[in-house]
Amino acid sequence: MVDSLKFKDLKLDQLNTLQEVKSAEECKTLLTEYLKIGSGNNDGRVNIILDFHFYNLAFCRENGFTPEKTSTFCGMMKDLLDSDVNAVHRRCEHSFEELKKLILRHSIARPPRSECIFEMDDVKLIATYVTNSYYRHFSLYRAVLAKRAQLILEQKPLGQVEMPKKPISLMDGVEVTGKINDVALTEEEEELVQRAVSQRLASTLQNYENTKMEITQQIEDISSKVEEKNEEGESEEVGEEEATE
Numbered sequence: 001m002v003d004s005l006k007f008k009d010l011k012l013d014q015l016n017t018l019q020e021v022k023s024a025e026e027c028k029t030l031l032t033e034y035l036k037i038g039s040g041n042n043d044g045r046v047n048i049i050l051d052f053h054f055y056n057l058a059f060c061r062e063n064g065f066t067p068e069k070t071s072t073f074c075g076m077m078k079d080l081l082d083s084d085v086n087a088v089h090r091r092c093e094h095s096f097e098e099l100k101k102l103i104l105r106h107s108i109a110r111p112p113r114s115e116c117i118f119e120m121d122d123v124k125l126i127a128t129y130v131t132n133s134y135y136r137h138f139s140l141y142r143a144v145l146a147k148r149a150q151l152i153l154e155q156k157p158l159g160q161v162e163m164p165k166k167p168i169s170l171m172d173g174v175e176v177t178g179k180i181n182d183v184a185l186t187e188e189e190e191e192l193v194q195r196a197v198s199q200r201l202a203s204t205l206q207n208y209e210n211t212k213m214e215i216t217q218q219i220e221d222i223s224s225k226v227e228e229k230n231e232e233g234e235s236e237e238v239g240e241e242e243a244t245e
Contacts, residue, residue, distance in 0.1 A: 003105070004072070004105075004106065004115050004117075005071070005072050005075030005076055005079065005102075005106065006068055006071055006072045006075070006106075006115070006117060007068075007071045008071070008075050009034070009035060009071070009074060009075045009078055010034060010035070010070070010071045010074050010075070011034075011071075012067055012071075014030070014034050015067045015070055015071060016067070017030065018030055018031075018034075018057065019061075024054070027054060027057070028050050028051075028054055031050060031053050031054060031057070032050060035053060035078065037049055037050055037053070044144075045144060045145055048141075048144060048145065049081070049145070052077070052081060052134075052141075053074065053077070053078065055133065056073065056074050056077045057070070057074060059073075059129050059133075060073055060074070063122075063125055065122070068117055069117060069118060069122065072106050072117050072118070073118075073126065076099075076102045076103070076106070077130075077134070079102065080095065080098060080099055080102065080134075081134075081141070081145075083095075083098055084098075084138075084141065084142065084146065085141075085142075085145045085146050085147070086146075086147065087146070087147075088146075088147055088148075088149045089149070090142065090146070092135055092138045092139075095135070095138065096135065099130060103118065103123055103126065103127075106118055107119075107120075107122075107123055
């Protein structure tokens with residue numbers, strides 16, 4: 001189904017009431033109620049938005065738009081203004097692309113994507129009016145109504161030491177009561193613990209045994225060398241004694 005703006009914001013009975021109004025102030029009062037703009041007594045932004053919708057309605061009256069066309073056009077301009085105001089960054093070219101999408105959606109009989117409400121002459125009138133009114137003052141609307149992006153930079157000195165967090169108060173602690181036997185493990189849990197400990201110690205024990213064997217072998221090698229040296233020394237002493245005799 002087409003996402004049409006016909007009678008979405010301004011209903012048929014509301015347009016009939018506005019058609020009978022002759023005073024501009026009374027017309028703005030009704031628009032404030034129908035479009036839910038809010039009170040503009042102390043807010044200049046509200047007055048600007050109210051004037052925007054008032055002149056859009058006046059444009060429809062001057063060109064003899066039907067209630068369907070009037071409601072659709074006012075709804076298009078309301079959506080366009082809301083989109084431009086709520087965007088943090090928006091150029092006039094981007095806004096005009098949105099306007100073209102809205103016009104095409106309501107100017108071509110291609111259900112369920114679009115609905116033919118405006119004719120070609122209406123499209124030319126709308127494009128000329130919006131270009132000479134809204135887009136001529138687009139920067140002003142953005143400056144007054146749009147959100148502003150604010151960049152905040154926080155600089156910290158180099159080498160700054162962060163302060164430790166405040167510890168939890170002892171009043172917030174949890175008291176632990178009971179004896180060791182109260183939290184004793186079951187036989188299955190003890191078996192699982194023993195198995196886990198054995199698995200973790202297996203590699204350590206194997207490394208220890210390998211190191212022990214290497215050290216033992218080195219000691220034996222050193223001992224055998226010392227014995228060989230001692231035997232050589234004794235044989236040399238015997239030879240010297242025989243030579244002396």
